[in-house]
Amino acid sequence: MAPSDNTQRSETGSQETRLCFTLGRWCLWQSAAAHQRDFWPNGEVLPCNGGSADVGFLPMMQRRRLSPLARAASAVAWHCWQKCGDMPAVFFSGHGESQYYFDMLHGMVEREETSPSRFSLCVHNAIAGLSSLHRASFLPYVSLAGGTEGIFGAFLEAAGQLLDAPKVLVVWYGQALPEAYRAYLATPEITWALAMVLTRAGGPSHQLRLVRRPGNSQAEGDEQSLVQAILDGRRSSLCPLGHSLWLWSLDDA
Template sequence: MIEFNIDRWHAWAPGIDSPDTWSRWSAAPWQPPASPDLQPDVSFLPAMQRRRLSPLARMAFAVAWPLAEDHGPMPLVYASRHGETPRNYELLCELARGEELSPTQFSLSVHNAIIGLWSIMRGDTSEMSALSAEADGLEHALLEACALLDEGAPRVLLMITEGVQPEPYQPWIDDAPFPYALALVISPGRQWRLTLDSAAGATEPSTWPHALNLVRALLGDAGMPVHSCRGRHWHWHAAP
C-alpha cells in the first residue's frame, strides 16, 4: 500500500484541454477525433524549441509545464507504454529504403528523450526517470514517485502520455484509442491510497484509457478506479 496526495493535475486530449471541457467529457465521455491537426498549445516555448518536439512530447509539455511553473525544480517520473513509436517506425522505413538516418531523429526517438528535453528546456537537473510499462504504467509511475517522496522529495511531477500509433501496429494496440496526456503533482499525504491485490478477480476492460478513468474519479464522475493487468489488480482509494 502507498499513500500520497494529488496536489494538482492537468490533462489533454484532442479538443479536451480546459477544466470545462474535461468536466463535460467526464460526465458523458466521448471518443475525440485522433486528428493530426488537433495539437496541444505549447506557445510558451520558443519556436526553435517547439520544432524539436514530437506530438507526444508536445502533449507531455502542454500538461506538465503549467504545473511546474508554480514550483522550483522537482523530480520527474515519465511513463508511456508505446513511447515514440512513430519516430521509430519512420527510422525503420528509412532503413528499409536504404536512406541515411538522421542522428537528431534517432536521439529523439529513445524512450527517455522527453525527460531529456524537459531537463534542458527547464534547466532542471533533478532526478528523472522514464518508465516503459504495460497497461498499468500509471501505477508503476506512482510507485516510483512515492519512492522519491520517501527519500525526501517534497513533491514529484508525474507524466503519462500515449499517442497515435503507426497504422501497421494498430491491430495489436487497443489501449490508446486516441492521444492523451496526464500530469500530476504528487506530495506526501493520505488523500489517496493505492493497493495491490494479486488474488482478486480481473476487472472488465474499460472503454477509456486508464489514466483518464482517474481523471473522472478526480472530477467526481466515476467511482474509484480498479485496474487489472496480468494478474496485478490495483485498487485506488480516496480519503473520505
C-alpha cells in the same frame, strides 16, 4: 508519513501493496476536445488547440523539434511546474514515440538515411530530457516504459522518490500505435498527456490511494480509464492487469 503505507498480507493471505499520496495538482491535455465539466479538483484541462498542444511558452529553437507527443507531455509538465515549482519527475509512456521509430525502421528497410534528430528523439527518455532542459532543471528524472504494471509502475517509482523528495511530478503520455501494431495490442485513438504533482500522504489536499493485489485475470483492464475518470469526476475504480489488480480512489483530505 511515508508515501507507501506498506506491503501487507490481506485477510485472504495474499500480498497487497498500498500506496497513498496527496494529490497537489494535475494537468491534462488530449487531442480531442473534452466536453465533461465535473473534473477532479485542483487541476485543469488544457485547450485541445486543434489537436496540437500549445507550447508557445518555449522559444522557437526549443519547440521546433517537439513531436506531437512531446508537445503534449511538455505542456502538461510545464503547467504543473509553473504552479508548484521545480521537483523531481517520473515520466511514463507505454510505447513512447512509436510512430517515429516505426517510420525509422521503415526507412532503414528502404535504405534511406536515418534522420539524426528523429533518431535522438526516439530514445525513451528524450521527452523527459527535453522537459528538464525547458525548465533548466538540475533535479533528477526517470523515464519508464511499458511493464506489467502499466502506469501503476510509475506510482511505485514516485512512492520511492518521495522517501527523499517532498514532491514528485508524474507525467504519463501516449498516442495511437502505428497501424502495423494495432492487430496485436489495444491502443488509444488519441494523443494525450497527464501530469500529477504528488506529495506524501496526509497533506492538506485530496488523497490518492492505490492498492495492488495479485491477480490472475485474463481480462486486460483499460488503464487509460483513469484519464477518463479524471474528466468524468469519478473518484474510484479498479484495473485488472493480468498478474495484478489495482484499485484506486481519490478521497477528500
